Amino acid sequence: MLRWFSRCLPGFSILALLLLMLVAFSDSFTLLPWPGxxxxxxxxxxxxxxxxxxxxxxxxxxxxxxxxxxLRLSWSLFRVTEETRKALQRRSWHAPGSSSSLPLPLPPYSAEQEVQLDRTRRVDEADELEVVHAIILPNYCEDHHTLRTTLNVLASHPRASTQYEIYLAMEQKEQGAAEKAAMLVSAFEKAFHRIYTTFHPANLQGEIAGKSSNVSFAASRVVEVHRMELNTNTCDVIITVMDSDTHLSQDYFTEIRRLHFEHLAEADRSFYSCPIIFDRNSHETPILVRCADLLWGFAGLSTMYPGAPISIPTSVYSLPLTLAEKVGGWDSDPTAIGEDMHMLLKCYFGTMGNIISRTVFIPASQCNISSDRARGWRRTLDTCNARYKQALRHMWGALDTGFAIRNSATPPLGPKTSRRTACLFAFRPRHLALLSLLFEAHFLPCHGVIIMLFSVLYTLYHPTSQLSPLLARTFRVTDLLRTACFLWMNVCLALYERWHALCLSARMKDMMLANLNDTGFSRRTWWHTKYLCERVCFPVAGTLYGAIPTLQAVFSHFWTDRLVYRVSKKPTFEAV
Structure with a gap:
């Protein structure tokens, strides 16, 4: 019963809000224009x-x-540009003589910054300090070209042949999966230190088809390969989970290596997240879909400012193999459909809140969703419809709220954890910050839209002069706050432009040096009409791909927690 109630908590919260408005304004409903x-x-x-x-x-x-x-997003966008630039500039001493080093100018540093940079140089110059990157690439019915391009990008990294282990996480039920995997292994076996394939069986009891179960099965293979190191406490393996169409820079893995050795005492409880950026085909994407993806990226980025108590991963994340094994690996039941946030929560509760969030300020390059149809209004509608299905899958992750509530109520007791500590766990400031982020993700989209619509309709039928002083002041303040949100989001979009330009420029240089010119590059020119239109269309996109699918998801949870996982269509790119 507790499991069902916690699962349905977001839906109950909407019913509670509607009931509150019904009770608070029941006298006003007698004035509705329809009788009875x-x-x-x-x-x-x-x-x-x-x-x-x-x-x-x-x-x-x-x-x-x-x-x-x-406000938090604008601070994150301001800082992420500077942090990304610093991370890119560190490459000049990361791999001396590397043909892919970026010729970026170094800014002057303070004495304190120079000390920190000297530490970084010592870590980067010590060749014996290495980690193994076990990269899990889950996929199902993905285009061969998409997977090959992603592997080509990874293979272009200087450390790929010595430090990268690739795990092609295939689905057994996919027709031709074995043949596709064999072709990829044959093409890339010399490009990486190791490359493995796993075939996740269909219809395993208690599992739901999707990325989480696929990753869980592949992760068990990672544990099997590195069992000896785990048993002898000499395991320096970092697992990275990414989507089949995600392109990661070499600097992403270099930054993880740097952070790992700079914080060795805390390495076993570090969880690495990075922002995502849609810089491949957004110029060809319908504006509402483009705005929805921008907001999706902003949601994760807003938690990644320096000093954030905890950061929420979006699509791509990394963690030590020792931490993954400690918490029991990846879940594959229906509650884990949003496996990125779910794995963070599992590690958080598995360490009694002592997990350390570390942000890698090198973004993961992502594609906007695409369509098979020819150009025209049918393609636009098909893309918008596909993006809604993707949004429903994202918002189905509201099941993680129930998972967090259950674990907050009954936190796991470790061998050194007293019951008093467990009882106080839910009242720690960091835990309250986490619950606030869950509220923001799974409650706020619907609640905000409902309250906004109600206030607009209420003032439409009740002139301001007829409102009580309390309501009149409240509606004035909420109107001002909504206007301030709209204007400040435009500031955020302006800050995003320079970060996007920096990241795209760096990726283009890397891809050209690696002779990979078919990965897609989407430039943004802020004064062009389609980008100016983003400044006014994002509230519509937020409602269409945020509030509405959340509403559908949380009420569906009253009778089911299972969603059919549908693979989104990925675009293909021509050489430039």
Whole structure:
């Protein structure tokens, strides 16, 4: 019963909000233009007054949360540009003589920064300090060209042949999977230190088809390969999980290596996240889909500012094999459909909140969703429809709220964990910050839209002069906060432009030096009409691909936790 109730908590919260508005404003429903709907107030007097005050407080909190998100995002965007530039510049001493070094100018540093950079140089110049990167590439019915291009990008990295282990996580039920895997292994076996294939069996009891179960099966193979190192406590293996169409820079793995050896005492509980950037085909993508993907990337990026208590991964993340084994590996049940956030939560609770979030400021290059149809309005509609299905899968991850609530109520007791410590676990500031992020991800999209629509309709039928002073002030403040959110998001989009330009320029140089000119490059020119339109269309995209699929997902959870996992169509690119 607790499991079902916690699973449905986001849906119950929406019903509770609607009930609160019904009680708080029941007298107003008698004024509706259609007869027979609530001809008499549901309640009156003191109960209604209390309900109205609760609504006022909650409406203000929701709007303040939205505004705080935009402020946090702008700070993240401002800092991520500087941190990305620093990470790219570190390559000049990371691999001396490497043909792929970026000729970027180094800015002047303070004495304190020079000390930190000297530490970095010592780590990078010590050839004996290495980690093995076990890269899991889950895929199902993916185009051969998509996988080959992703492997080509990884193979172009200087350390690929000595430090990269590739695990092609295939699905056994896919027709031709064995042949496709054999061709890829034959083509790339000399490019990487090792390359393995795993074939996840279909219809395993308790599992749901999708990325999580695929990764879980491949991860068991990683453990099998490195069992000896795990048993002797000499395991320096970092697992990276990525999508089949994700392109990662060599600097992503170099930064993980640097962070790993700079924080060796905390290496076994470090969880590495990176922002994502859609810089491959966004110029060909319908504006609503492009805005939805921007907002999706912003959601993760907003948690990755320096000093953030915890960062939420989006699609790509890395963690030590020792940490993955300690928490029992990846889950493959229906609650793990959002496996990136779910694995973070599992590691968080598995370490009693002592996991350390480390941000790698080298973004993962992603594709916007595509369509098979020819160009025209049918292709646009098909792409928008496919993006909605993808958004529903993303929002199905609201199941992670139930997972977090259950583990907060009954945290796992380790051998050195007292019951008093476990009871106080849920009240730690960091834990409250995590719950706030879950609220922002799984509750705020729907609640914000419902309150906004209600306030607009309410003021439409009730002139300001007829409102009570409390409501009039509340609606004025919420209007101002929504306007401030809109304007500040435009500031965020302006900050995004320079970060996007920096990342795209660096990736283009790498791809040209590696002679990989068919990976897709999407430039942004902010004064072009289609990019200016983003400044006003993002609220529509946020509602269409955020609030509505969340609403569908959380109410579907009342009767099922299973969703059919559909693979999104990936674009192909011509050589430039």
């Amino acid at each position: 709907v609530l001809p008499y107030p549901v309640v009156g007097g003191r109960v209604q007054s209390i309900a109205r005050e609760i609504f006022v407080v909650y409406a203000l909190l929701v709007h303040l949360n939205m505004f705080a998100f935009t």
